[in-house]
Amino acid sequence: MTKPLLSINDMSIVFTSPDEPDIEAVRQVDLTLTPGKTLALVGESGCGKSVTARAVLRLLDKNADIRTGEIVYDGRDGQVDIARLKPDSTAMRSIRGAQISMIFQEPMSSLSPVHTIGNQIDEIIVLHEGLKPKQARERTIALLDQVGVPGARDRANAYPFELSGGLRQRAMIAMALACTPKLLIADEPTTALDVTTQAQILDLLRQLQDDFGMAMLFITHDLGVVAEIADDIAVMYLGDVVEQGDVFEVFKTPKHPYTQALMSSVPQLQRKADRVRLQPIKGTVPSPKDRPVGCSFTSRCPHAFGPCAGTRPERTQVSEGHMARCHLLTHTKEEALV
Amino acid sequence: MTTLLSVENLSKVYTLGGGLFKQSRELVALNDINLTVEAGETLAIVGESGCGKTTLGRCIIKAQPVTEGKVFYHQDGGQKVELTSLDKRAIKPWRRDIRMIFQDPMSSLNPNMRVFDIVAEPLRVHRICKGRELEERVVSTLAKVGIPADAIGRYPHAFSGGQRQRIGIARALVLDPKLVIADEAVSALDVSIQAQVLNLLDDLKEEFGLTYIFISHDLGVVNYIADRVVVMYLGHVVETSPTELLFERPRHPYTEMLLEALPIADPTRRKGRNKELKGEIPYLGNRPQGCPFHTRCKYAEDKCRAEKPVLRPINGTAQMAACHFAETLNLKGAYDAAPQKVIA
Amino acid sequence: MAVDTVVPAGHVAPAKLKRESQLALMWRRFKRHQLAVVSLWIVVFFYLVAAFAEFLAPTDPSAYSARYTYAPPQGLQFIVATEDGGWAFQPHVNGYKTEVDPKAMRRSFVIDPEVIIPVQFFAPSEPYYLAGFIPMSIKFMGVENPRDPFYVLGADRLGRDMLSRLIHGTRISLSIGLAGVTLSLFFGIVIGGFAGYYGGWFDSSVMRVVEFIRSMPTIPLWLGLAAALPKDWSALQTYFAITIILSLIGWTELARVVRGRFLSLRTEDFVTAAQLDGASDWRIVTRHMVPSFTSHIIAAATLAIPGMILAETALSFLGLGLQPPIVSWGTLLQEAQNIRTLATAPWLLAPGVCVVIVILSLNFFGDGLRDAADPHGR
Structure with missing residues (x-):
């Protein structure tokens, strides 16, 4: 197995507010990212x-605090614990944008509306790589070409609003790749796109991953997209990673009731005769303030029993690399009832 | 029917x-x-x-x-x-x-009106009932969509997105x-x-x-x-078909492209790289001549660039498509790629 | 039949429902702005002063006394030394004595701590009418002997009591702001509302007119209009004329705000939903749209008042707005126009201080309201 590029160990993130009690938005999360692989969250x-992903770049709001845990990044300058760096320190800035970069759901919010996309990408290259503007522009055009922007030389002079949603997303990907990052964080990059454009962008990301060998953290709510692009999957519910593992294995044998329920909530492409009624999860996600004491899924879980309400389940290994947090894995119902 | x-x-x-x-x-x-x-x-x-x-x-x-x-x-x-x-x-x-349910559960409910008034509004506008009868009808309609009676005095912001959509549904249904x-x-x-x-x-x-x-x-x-699907592209109906037929064997290349692009929640059916998806929807202002889809269509020929196809029944089936070659093209459906069932 | 019928479960009379109205929510958000809350109290204080001007002012604002021209402020004191060396509670002011500057041979007043003029709260007075129709014969404070000088904030060129004039000026200045804004609000809502709801050519032409009016330099425009007022008009007529002149400009800003809200609300799904319910235009506007932006209107109106007050002050200061004998902050400041007067009687600037305090408070208050009215704000 290749050496992990980034490992998040036992990370908890707490939001503080002067008027209200602290809210633990992320609880004891463990994630590992390897070069050339995609982890879907x-x-x-x-x-x-999203909070988890932003923590990796230390882009959290002021009132968010990484209480415990570490984010070990094995970058160009050896291992660093990102959780211990100051968000605006030189060390962090040399990682952010250059070694780890991020693309967002809405490209308009991260592209400057008053600069051409070419200039915006040039600037990053000049800043992080120290190239001359002329050389930087050549790199920019090559990048835009690589991400499939037709007529890259001319389009480099276009302003973001002159591009379609798909092209904008491509431009943002080019910008994220400007310094050949080792890790790309993609936060719902295809959610706002049409299905045909989405398919193109997913293709592109896969292609680029092959070319650059970067690791990818892909955040989405769409299980179809996960199945399409991920190597590993981590399912989150109310701040907990309830299940994680190889994408084929988790889709085939989901162990956590939430994963199972999520999968049976998505309409399958089936003929009328085979069609089964959807089995939605009952109720709605409680707010983090009202999170059940034990397993956070207790209030909606169809299998909840004895220990669920009171004890938080431990990370339990199901098979090699496949983990879940569920009491059903360690107890049987009968045993618990005794 | x-x-x-x-x-x-x-x-x-x-x-x-x-x-x-x-x-x-x-x-x-x-x-x-x-x-x-x-x-x-x-x-x-x-x-x-x-x-x-x-x-x-x-x-x-x-x-x-x-x-x-x-x-x-x-x-x-x-x-x-x-x-x-x-x-x-x-x-x-x-x-x-004829009633409507909107997409955005945030903006489709008036933030200044209580749930009761939102659902009662159509009844009041049409002067269907008032007083006790109105109240009963609103409460029972809300109950049918799963909003409990003790919540009817709240404002929309107190509800989650799903509950708000239920309220929107109740507003549509209250007029029968x-x-x-x-x-x-x-x-x-x-x-x-x-x-x-x-x-x-x-x-x-x-x-x-x-x-x-x-x-x-x-x-x-x-x-x-x-039960039935109408596929639209650039302001045109390009295909109408009973659902199962459409997914089994689409008749319009655009439908095929949509099905091709659809991600399926099963990694074993991963579609992989797909070079055939190309282009983007043109801006409505510069609509192509001829068939609206020809700029992205892999089957396009000269006829498509010149002549606009008409929507017509295909080979006597219940399917209609607006493609010059709908009768002869053998397009790929989605079912053969579909999983049996993810969870046993 | 029993009087108190049991309401079946699930049947809650809507009228009795516990609820938090939009305004209550807004108030809760508003209370988080401490500066705005303080400002609100200041504004309330000034408006109370304006409302009870006759009661609060110790003397008639136009009562003059040649003996006490430019008498300095006496200040209100509460403790007197008693003969046995102790002290006693006795609200009082000190009298004056005159001193003659040996060089310039000019007479000037100096406070004489020896003379103690007792001050009475809720003192009986000449009968007067509060707000013009409530007969009263008691004042907030007064001296026992009406002949004694009583100039807490000093006196002006004619020996008139500054405090009384300031209080009466507050009434005129603040009410002109309020009246002007009310008038602006009326025009603004009607014109802006129509423009926003119907859109199209009507909207475009109204907006061009608004832009035209706003592009005119306001001070010369006011000056021109004010100068055109007939000199022989009564004080009341001038007062209303000035109000109208001020609101002629003021409505444009409010019309813009209203139109903007209407335009953005018109495309909201809930308005479409109301149209699809079959509701009439009138019902849509009054029941669905207006309640969604009343809070914004209140905030915008609050922010418009300072402009009105400043405009009145400026006009009157230049001698083109209200004319003496009407007492307003502007006409009072007119007295403080030359530097020599200011050097000898700086207390004449008191109205200026009031203007600054009120304008700042109204602005902070309006900002707070605006933030509170925005449902997207926290």
């Missing part, structure tokens, strides 16, 4: 997947 | 710009749309952004004026009412029969409609909530004998809920 809105 | 609604030669043209110093430009959002909705069916309208599916829904319900064409609503007795020519007052009675137009009604919801709402829509259809026009971009959801 899946969950519904508010599950903490 | 009886026809409930028919749309004939409907067109919608927006005039853009046209200020003091500018020439106005025309933007054709809907181009000569013909379709029928049968009583009791769920008709899905699918397509990517800008294809005109939302505009079509709004034109049918007369939330927007149409430029040309007719929309007939077929009453129980068999008489037809033409909706587009009616003025505000004359169309009011038909607003009871015949036809409900659901415009991306589940798109803004989380997966698990989406499943709840889809099931709810299914149950309500059964209970109230509803007909749905289900506007969506999500083919997975459409396959689950729809």
